[in-house]
Amino acid sequence: MLCNACKQNEAKVHLTKIVGDKMQKVDLCEDCSKDKGVDDPTSYSDLLMGLSAEPVPSEPEPAAEPGAKCPACGYSQADFKKAGRFGCSECYDTFGEGLVVMLKTMHKGTRHTGKVPAALHQSRVEAQKVKLLQKRLDKAITEENFEEAAQLRDEIKRLK
Amino acid sequence: MTIHEFLVPPAVACQRAGPHDQIVMSSRVRLARNLKKHPFPSWAKKPDRLRVLEAIQPAVETLPQLAPHFAAAMDDLTPLDKQILVERHLISREHAAKGAGSGLVVNQEETLCVMINEEDHLRMQALRPGLQIKACWQAIDDLDSALEPKLDFAFTPELGYLTACPTNLGTGIRVSAMLHLPGLVLAEEITRIINAANKLNFAVRGLYGEGTEALGNVFQVSNQMTLGESEPQIIERISKALNQIIEEEENARLLLMEKKSKIVFNHIGRAYGVLANAHTITSKETMNLLSLLRLGGELGLFTKLDRSLTDEMFLLTQPAHLQQQHTEKLGAEERDILRATMLRTRLRDIPRPQAPE
Numbered sequence: 191m192l193c194n195a196c197k198q199n200e201a202k203v204h205l206t207k208i209v210g211d212k213m214q215k216v217d218l219c220e221d222c223s224k225d226k227g228v229d230d231p232t233s234y235s236d237l238l239m240g241l242s243a244e245p246v247p248s249e250p251e252p253a254a255e256p257g258a259k260c261p262a263c264g265y266s267q268a269d270f271k272k273a274g275r276f277g278c279s280e281c282y283d284t285f286g287e288g289l290v291v292m293l294k295t296m297h298k299g300t301r302h303t304g305k306v307p308a309a310l311h312q313s314r315v316e317a318q319k320v321k322l323l324q325k326r327l328d329k330a331i332t333e334e335n336f337e338e339a340a341q342l343r344d345e346i347k348r349l350k
Numbered sequence: 351m352t353i354h355e356f357l358v359p360p361a362v363a364c365q366r367a368g369p370h371d372q373i374v375m376s377s378r379v380r381l382a383r384n385l386k387k388h389p390f391p392s393w394a395k396k397p398d399r400l401r402v403l404e405a406i407q408p409a410v411e412t413l414p415q416l417a418p419h420f421a422a423a424m425d426d427l428t429p430l431d432k433q434i435l436v437e438r439h440l441i442s443r444e445h446a447a448k449g450a451g452s453g454l455v456v457n458q459e460e461t462l463c464v465m466i467n468e469e470d471h472l473r474m475q476a477l478r479p480g481l482q483i484k485a486c487w488q489a490i491d492d493l494d495s496a497l498e499p500k501l502d503f504a505f506t507p508e509l510g511y512l513t514a515c516p517t518n519l520g521t522g523i524r525v526s527a528m529l530h531l532p533g534l535v536l537a538e539e540i541t542r543i544i545n546a547a548n549k550l551n552f553a554v555r556g557l558y559g560e561g562t563e564a565l566g567n568v569f570q571v572s573n574q575m576t577l578g579e580s581e582p583q584i585i586e587r588i589s590k591a592l593n594q595i596i597e598e599e600e601n602a603r604l605l606l607m608e609k610k611s612k613i614v615f616n617h618i619g620r621a622y623g624v625l626a627n628a629h630t631i632t633s634k635e636t637m638n639l640l641s642l643l644r645l646g647g648e649l650g651l652f653t654k655l656d657r658s659l660t661d662e663m664f665l666l667t668q669p670a671h672l673q674q675q676h677t678e679k680l681g682a683e684e685r686d687i688l689r690a691t692m693l694r695t696r697l698r699d700i701p702r703p704q705a706p707e
């Protein structure tokens with residue numbers, strides 16, 4: 191989506207503006223939003239992203255050391271600031287520190303609660319199972335129940 | 351085979367029906383996915399993008415869910431092909447602008463369409479006529495699960511599916527419906543509805559036209575938040591909002607017929623008059639007037655006007671579809687003349703609207 195004011199840059203700030211008793215949607219780039227005084231909350235109401243009660247975030251961006259670059263793809267903080275997008279999936283690690291603050295302004299929560307790839311789901315279930323068997327194995331050994339211990343050891347081996 | 355030969359003609363495509371299709375033109379669920387260890391498309395160099403395309407396209411093409419399908423690299427499609435795909439709502443404008451290293455796979459029913467190297471490595475969408483959000487989700491969830499063993503998706507348990515833009519992070523889901531809301535526009539209630547939807551964190555935008563324009567009274571409602579809620583929760587929430595908007599549109603139509611029927615008949619009668627008699631007409635005017643014709647059909651003002659005909663005219667009068675019916679390259683003025691000629695021909699056997707006694 192392009193900025194409504196300069197029609198050149200990608201719009202990053204999405205607002206509902208009140209003119210008289212009419213409401214208008216406005217999408218602005220970072221530069222224009224500063225020019226139009228978006229930092230002055232009295233002239234605008236209702237940030238679209240569900241921020242009605244919160245002040246306008248002037249610079250929602252992850253905080254990493256300035257100049258830090260993603261070791262996987264070479265993306266920098268400045269690149270993110272310009273594009274609003276990351277360079278690769280590992281950038282989420284590199285620039286992860288301030289990420290939560292930014293995600294709070296965009297989303298319902300900051301933790302994923304949706305679909306999990308089946309393989310990962312499966313491996314998590316199996317890891318849990320191994321943990322449980324390991325506990326039983328430790329107990330069997332302290333109780334000198336060697337027959338059960340041998341059985342448990344086999345079962346763990348199979349799962350790993 | 352070209353994409354034109356593959357896709358069914360508009361006359362057939364517009365026969366597809368679904369629940370609430372007098373208001374909901376179509377439903378869509380899109381998932382964004384990326385591969386591990388490859389830069390996202392907009393940061394990737396061309397060789398990187400080609401590698402990703404070569405990994406993803408064959409994986410997608412082997413899925414039985416998509417058969418029979420059409421696949422192409424974006425640089426193998428002509429600008430006209432791409433525009434046709436945009437007008438059919440199969441790919442985004444952004445994807446149409448892509449060249450080497452991007453690709454597309456679409457099935458013949460036009461219910462599944464996968465964009466490769468758009469903003470994310472994979473943008474896969476399920477589409478259905480009418481209000482069928484849940485069916486769309488089931489179809490795309492199934493497609494995604496079928497791809498999982500073949501492709502290594504970037505995912506962490508904390509942040510979910512990792513996307514180029516953090517606004518899509520987590521589920522990577524975008525649920526949307528295309529709504530025809532002439533009643534709410536005529537009743538001047540549309541701003542209230544848009545604001546109410548915005549308050550619930552849903553985006554509402556005109557599907558055609560620049561900025562705040564909503565040509566043809568067609569609006570798209572979609573979720574904005576993708577993290578911190580599960581897919582079924584997001585679907586539940588937006589379905590509730592959509593059902594409310596449908597009810598509001600139905601009420602607006604009833605109220606207009608009760609209180610302002612003369613104004614409504616006037617709008618529809620004039621729309622028919624212009625569409626059936628114009629000798630030159632812009633795409634913009636056509637969309638707005640066809641919207642009124644569609645409304646007239648639903649209010650029972652026409653004896654012989656099917657919704658599929660207005661929808662077909664809507665599609666056929668879009669610039670690329672109009673161009674496709676002619677071999678020579680058309681200028682804007684020629685298009686306006688040919689558009690008017692086609693509309694006159696198509697409406698010749700449709701008697702003018704009659705206000706009920």
Ligand SMILES: [Zn+2]
Pocket residue numbers: 193194195196197198199218219220221222223
């Ligand atoms: Zn600007």
Ligand SMILES: [Zn+2]
Pocket residue numbers: 260261262263264265277278279280281282
């Ligand atoms: Zn990176």
